[in-house]
Amino acid sequence: MSRERLTLGRQGEEHxxxxxxxxxxRILCRNYRRREGxxxxxxxxxxxxxxxxxxxxxxxxxxxxxxxxxxxxxGQIARAAMRxxxxxxxxxxxxxFDVVGVxxxxxxxxxxxxxxxxxxxxxxx
Numbered sequence: 001m002s003r004e005r006l007t008l009g010r011q012g013e014e015h016x017x018x019x020x021x022x023x024x025x026r027i028l029c030r031n032y033r034r035r036e037g038x039x040x041x042x043x044x045x046x047x048x049x050x051x052x053x054x055x056x057x058x059x060x061x062x063x064x065x066x067x068x069x070x071x072x073x074x075g076q077i078a079r080a081a082m083r084x085x086x087x088x089x090x091x092x093x094x095x096x097f098d099v100v101g102v103x104x105x106x107x108x109x110x111x112x113x114x115x116x117x118x119x120x121x122x123x124x125x
Contacts, residue, residue: 011110012056012102013040019100019112025050034083037076042084049095051081053118056102069099074119 017027025043032039041052055068077097085091099118104110 008056008058008104009054011104012100013054015102015104015110015112016052016054016100017041019114020052023114032080032084034080036083037080039077039080039084047094049085049090049093050098051077051084051095052098052100053077054100054102056104058104059106069118 013030017030020041020043021027023045025045028042028044030041032042039051040054041050043050043052053069053073074097081095081097085093085095096117097119099115101113101115102110103112
């Protein structure tokens, strides 16, 4: 992955974390990586555990960032979430998957879209 894409991704995650905190989410961890996959942000929204995927794009030329969360990616996130739940003895907790799409525009401004409960646990992806 190019340095430019990594920097763009980090910027998007920073914007997403700030937005989630303003909405009252409590960030538990970032960049949870296991063999099964990666979760960008693990947070709590009240009593609910939230696994958040962040997709960042520059400008509008690369399409809607939310469209980049493919079935395969959802499966990886779901498997990583199952691992997180097992490691933290949290199977009893309500959980959901949110997606944050961040578009960074020229000049550094950005737009952000949060989709709560964006997809369900799907181990077939």
